[in-house]
Amino acid sequence: MLQKIYDWIDERIDITPIWRDIADHEVPEHVNPAHHFSAFVYCFGGLTFFVVVIQILSGMFLTMYYVPDIENAWRSVYYLQTEVAHGQIVRGMHHWGASVVIVMLLLHTLRVFFQGAYKKPRELNWIVGVLLFFTILGLGFTGYLLPWDNKAYFATEVGLNIAQDVPIIGDEIKTLLSGDEEIVGAQTLARFFAIHVFFLPAGLFALLGVHFILIRRQGISGPL
């Protein structure tokens, strides 16, 4: 039955090559912890992606309750935290996941760096990876404001004041992020929400796609 469904789809869209590109590749001995336990260092990249998937899923569920305006943002988070079934767990996963993703990303970066895996021909993938690092730091910065508690508000104010000190374009950056030259308020929350939920994830998906396609084309770096 499943085979018939597969054949029916395959006849129309020739799915086998796509399926081959995604799933059919080799795992060399030196990256396989089943053969060499020290190869667990090669898991960090995959675990980073795993936590990113957790972040995407938990974030999608959080937006079902979260209200991005200054009157209700904190109340909606409080309600989610105290009243909604499993709300505390979903928010906890998103909150702690943000830290775990940074830790995993750092470990992955250090593995690639100390193994010199970014050397020719993998320079471009290293650059994409560092851009991913910046994107995820940006997601951390913009996500911090969204609960709209004191910690969020004052940390964001400090961050925006630092951005303002950038020469020439500092004021423009601050206005772009906070929506006003002076006030950190309703506009800021709306902007940070849009950046956190739409702009940065769009960049994240594009960069992740390139990162993975490049790995598949070049193969994983060989043993030292």
Added chain:
Amino acid sequence: MHKGKGMKFVGDSRISSERKSNIPKDYSEYPGRTEAFWPNFLLKEWLAGSVFLVGFLSMTLAHPAPLEKMADPTAAGYIPLPDWYFLFLYELLKYDFASGPYILFGIIIIPGLAFGGLLLAPFLDNGPGRRPHQRPIAVGMMLLALTSTIWLTYKSASHVDWEQRADANKPVPPSEEVQIDKESEGYALYENNCMSCHGEDMGGTAGPALIGIDYSADEIATIAKEGIGSMPPGQFSGSDEELQKLADFIVSVNEQ
């Protein structure tokens, strides 16, 4: 791939009507003990992922995500702190060479060199050798950057009393905030007679807050006319009927 004449397509599409067999590649000729990703390795990866997920969920259950009081831009004296992974940048700006007139060092030059170096690492460290001892400069710079980052983060975090911060900023449940009906007659009287000292939201400014007080309507009416403590007498101007409405209004807010 079949090319040239004699190709057959499915309908008018560009999909070849010849089916290719769906057999995984043969990895037996690859060096070492190479394994197919699908399905052999994926099963193991799945297991490792499950263990990781259980650990992560246990941590989440043991430590609920923190939430402080609702943001209050007027809360003077609140010491801002970024999330832990920005602490090193925050701490850097406290050094003399990275603040005040040298702020550009702190926000542009030093982080720019560090992160720019990270971004361009493959071009700065472009020798053929991959082993760490074959590229001492790159590895040395990375170790230096890593040590500084950990040191700055530690310096920033070590003098913070995290438990005291959390205790001082516990969230206030929204149900404990009172609702004030600003359309009511009583509030109109409050606005004319009391608001200048007791605040728009009855939270107090020059005078004390009128929320959470333990007086009866008659006592409030007496205080409004005769004053109490440093509140002078004769603050209320209006009829006795209005005085009664005002007192009832203040009591009704406190009953919530």
